[in-house]
Amino acid sequence: MLRLGDDRLVLGHRLSEWCGHGPILEEDIALANIALDLIGQANLYLKLAGETEGNGRSEDTLAYFRDAVEYRNVQIVELPNGDYAFTIARQFLFDVFSFHVLEQLQGSAHRELAGIAGKGFKEVRYHVRHSSEWLVRLGDGTDESHARAQKAVNDLWRFTGEMFEADDIDREIVSAGIGADVGAIKPKWDGVVKDVLGRATLDVPSDTFMMTGGRKGRHTEYLGHMLSEMQIVARSYPGAEW
Amino acid sequence: MSSTVTKEAILEILSEVKDPELPMIDVVELGIVRDVVLDAEGIHVDVTPTYSGCPAMQVIEREIVYMLNSHGFENVTVHTIFSPPWTTDWLSEATRRKLRDHGIAPPYLAAQAGSDIGELVSLRRARPAVECPFCGSPNTEEKSEFGSTACKAIHYCNNCHQPFDHFKAF
Numbered sequence: 001m002l003r004l005g006d007d008r009l010v011l012g013h014r015l016s017e018w019c020g021h022g023p024i025l026e027e028d029i030a031l032a033n034i035a036l037d038l039i040g041q042a043n044l045y046l047k048l049a050g051e052t053e054g055n056g057r058s059e060d061t062l063a064y065f066r067d068a069v070e071y072r073n074v075q076i077v078e079l080p081n082g083d084y085a086f087t088i089a090r091q092f093l094f095d096v097f098s099f100h101v102l103e104q105l106q107g108s109a110h111r112e113l114a115g116i117a118g119k120g121f122k123e124v125r126y127h128v129r130h131s132s133e134w135l136v137r138l139g140d141g142t143d144e145s146h147a148r149a150q151k152a153v154n155d156l157w158r159f160t161g162e163m164f165e166a167d168d169i170d171r172e173i174v175s176a177g178i179g180a181d182v183g184a185i186k187p188k189w190d191g192v193v194k195d196v197l198g199r200a201t202l203d204v205p206s207d208t209f210m211m212t213g214g215r216k217g218r219h220t221e222y223l224g225h226m227l228s229e230m231q232i233v234a235r236s237y238p239g240a241e242w
Numbered sequence: 243m244s245s246t247v248t249k250e251a252i253l254e255i256l257s258e259v260k261d262p263e264l265p266m267i268d269v270v271e272l273g274i275v276r277d278v279v280l281d282a283e284g285i286h287v288d289v290t291p292t293y294s295g296c297p298a299m300q301v302i303e304r305e306i307v308y309m310l311n312s313h314g315f316e317n318v319t320v321h322t323i324f325s326p327p328w329t330t331d332w333l334s335e336a337t338r339r340k341l342r343d344h345g346i347a348p349p350y351l352a353a354q355a356g357s358d359i360g361e362l363v364s365l366r367r368a369r370p371a372v373e374c375p376f377c378g379s380p381n382t383e384e385k386s387e388f389g390s391t392a393c394k395a396i397h398y399c400n401n402c403h404q405p406f407d408h409f410k411a412f
Contacts, residue, residue: 026385030388037295038295039295040295041295043294100359115323115327118325119291119328122329128362129363129387136365192359195360195363
């Protein structure tokens with residue numbers, strides 16, 4: 001639950017950084033909307049994570065009073081936004097993953113988790129539609145947009161393997177009928193990504209080296225910077241209400 | 243609490259709570275009030291969120307408590323339930339008409355929004371025509387799936403040349 005929440009909280013925050021900087025008004029609104037969905041989903045997962053843990057940590061405590069090493073998100077979501085092609089490519093690669101995770105979780109034996117996932121699944125349909133359409137437009141667009149989209153996919157590729165890593169915790173919750181089986185999602189993800197990259201006239205990178213560690217709290221230097229900005233108000237004025 | 247209070251009477255009061263982003267419709271019509279239970283402890287209202295991140299939800303929950311308090315009901319609790327997820331299919335025909343009267347095209351059936359990923363990622367997928375709420379023409383196009391609020395998309399009518407909001411099928 002912490003993993004589900006952290007992936008969405010960090011990515012939602014990254015997207016929110018586009019607010020006021022979007023390339024066109026509609027995209028500014030689109031990214032802000034998607035950010036809102038993701039942060040809303042994160043809110044629900046983190047609340048559930050706090051309740052399950054039973055130590056009285058609320059969703060706000062989990063979001064604002066943990067350091068980078070306590071975050072359990074995959075590294076791809078914490079990378080800086082880069083140009084628009086990079087943001088879109090990152091979003092697409094994550095959205096396809098998220099689509100399949102939430103599709104599975106709808107059938108989770110944990111009823112509340114299944115309910116939250118069912119809600120998020122409806123939202124991720126819009127997200128994946130948006131990011132795939134834009135990736136095709138950028139890839140199959142001008143020479144400049146094609147080059148930028150290809151560079152984005154190449155730079156992001158080594159961060160994709162981590163989404164499909166399963167550790168003991170994953171195996172335990174999969175066998176309990178609660179969690180999503182990321183191993184089973186990998187071939188589906190491969191198929192959709194290959195299909196869309198093909199239509200975007202982009203090459204599927206061939207590198208096999210993959211980054212790892214996010215789920216264990218090992219992050220890129222970027223997460224700490226992002227959290228310091230995201231958490232500063234809550235940490236400066238603990239318990240503040242407005 | 244008086245035993246004469248009925249669930250219907252409470253729903254009637256709750257119909258005074260409007261959606262802050264769509265003030266022409268109330269929370270009962272919107273389908274986010276799932277149930278009202280009256281017992282010895284007071285009034286329990288089950289609500290369901292529309293979109294996970296919809297900022298209107300917190301306002302609505304506060305408003306529900308406030309509205310019932312101001313009608314003299316003191317012990318009000320609001321529970322959030324997630325399953326089955328809210329869908330625009332729960333909007334009644336009368337509610338759809340209200341949206342249309344206010345220049346917002348009502349949603350088509352949610353199933354038509356699609357949930358097969360192969361279809362979702364295809365630029366050429368067919369989508370149901372959205373009728374212009376002003377002139378009724380089906381000759382409209384989507385400008386952006388993301389509008390002023392999470393639940394609305396921006397469309398344009400090629401017939402009467404009016405931009406309009408579409409309440410997305412969800």
